[in-house]
Amino acid sequence: MKLISIVVPVYNEEDNIRHFYVAVCEAMRPLTYTFELIFVDDGSKDRSREILRELEREDDRVQSIFLARNSGHQLALTCGLDHADGDAVITMDGDMQHPPELIPVLIAKWEQGFEVVQTIRKTTEGVSVLKKFTSSMYYKLLNFVSKVHIQPGGSDFRLMDRIVVRAFRRYREHARFIRGMIGAMGYRQTQLEFIAPPRFAGVSKFSPRKMLHFALDGIMAYSTMPLRFGLYSGVFCGMISFLLLLHVLYTKYIANDAVPGWATITACVLFFGGVQLCILGIMGEYIGRIFEEVKNRPLYLIARGKPRDETTDDVSVHEARPCPRS
Numbered sequence: 659m660k661l662i663s664i665v666v667p668v669y670n671e672e673d674n675i676r677h678f679y680v681a682v683c684e685a686m687r688p689l690t691y692t693f694e695l696i697f698v699d700d701g702s703k704d705r706s707r708e709i710l711r712e713l714e715r716e717d718d719r720v721q722s723i724f725l726a727r728n729s730g731h732q733l734a735l736t737c738g739l740d741h742a743d744g745d746a747v748i749t750m751d752g753d754m755q756h757p758p759e760l761i762p763v764l765i766a767k768w769e770q771g772f773e774v775v776q777t778i779r780k781t782t783e784g785v786s787v788l789k790k791f792t793s794s795m796y797y798k799l800l801n802f803v804s805k806v807h808i809q810p811g812g813s814d815f816r817l818m819d820r821i822v823v824r825a826f827r828r829y830r831e832h833a834r835f836i837r838g839m840i841g842a843m844g845y846r847q848t849q850l851e852f853i854a855p856p857r858f859a860g861v862s863k864f865s866p867r868k869m870l871h872f873a874l875d876g877i878m879a880y881s882t883m884p885l886r887f888g889l890y891s892g893v894f895c896g897m898i899s900f901l902l903l904l905h906v907l908y909t910k911y912i913a914n915d916a917v918p919g920w921a922t923i924t925a926c927v928l929f930f931g932g933v934q935l936c937i938l939g940i941m942g943e944y945i946g947r948i949f950e951e952v953k954n955r956p957l958y959l960i961a962r963g964k965p966r967d968e969t970t971d972d973v974s975v976h977e978a979r980p981c982p983r984s
């Protein structure tokens with residue numbers, strides 16, 4: 659019988675885990691597939707770990723990997739994908755915003771032969787106008803600068819065939835924007851729209867800082883346009899300063915009324931100083947990213963992991979070996 663892996667990153671979701679688990683079991687019951695439910699605990703500080711251990715004891719299909727610290731949603735997802743053995747793997751959030759009742763629909767599309775079934779969030783119930791606006795502007799900007807098209811509203815709720823998961827495991831960059839990476843990988847992809855309900859319990863685990871980092875990762879990972887922006891603004895400033903030079907020469911030799919131009923000098927110094935700092939900042943951002951990547955550290959560290967079936971282990975560059983089940 660074919661196996662479906664369901665990978666769920668969780669961070670402080672004590673009030674959601676059990677409810678989510680019941681909903682997944684309910685959704686899978688009518689299907690003719692066995693499933694494994696892999697929770698990746700991303701360094702939770704609440705009772706999530708205890709609840710996951712309890713679930714593991716109660717149900718063999720539940721397996722948990724505990725990361726050594728909070729590594730972020732994208733790395734927790736990556737860890738889960740590295741350890742999923744299913745013929746198809748579904749990634750989803752554990753707060754019910756990715757409705758488990760859609761799982762059979764995703765699987766039906768996979769059975770039709772699609773290798774990636776990507777869900778698109780039409781709207782999120784109860785989300786502020788500001789978040790909707792910033793999100794839509796972000797996707798416009800991202801698609802403007804990016805070489806690959808990234809679907810607005812794309813979420814990390816998706817099904818991937820085993821072949822795509824194996825290919826994905828070869829991508830080992832640290833700064834990752836998984837929806838963009840999968841979108842650019844090719845294979846037979848299809849989309850499915852859904853309306854995301856509000857969280858079942860708790861609050862969003864994405865602080866504005868995490869959100870900003872994630873947004874920057876999306877832009878910087880897919881585009882060198884910000885660097886080119888530096889070049890364009892340099893050329894633009896060069897032209898302006900040439901015109902200024904003409905103006906200075908005119909004032910000095912033709913109009914003959916050169917006055918000590920304190921204001922002009924100050925304005926120029928400020929302007930060019932600002933532009934240079936801005937360009938340095940952009941370069942610094944990329945250099946910082948190169949620095950992070952060349953260190954080639956493990957993407958995540960596992961404190962306690964699920965036992966691996968060695969025959970399916972194809973993450974050769976993965977250094978943090980999971981510990982045997984304690």
Ligand code: UDP
Pocket residue numbers: 666667668669670671700728729730731734750751752753755861862863864
């Ligand atoms: N999450 C995680 N690590 C983090 C932040 C979030 O594993 O550092 C998990 C979280 O528990 C949830 C999923 O990622 O299962 C999506 O997070 P959240 O619901 O807070 O994001 P939002 O839906 O608000 O974008």
Ligand code: MG
Pocket residue numbers: 751753755857862
């Ligand atoms: Mg959520």
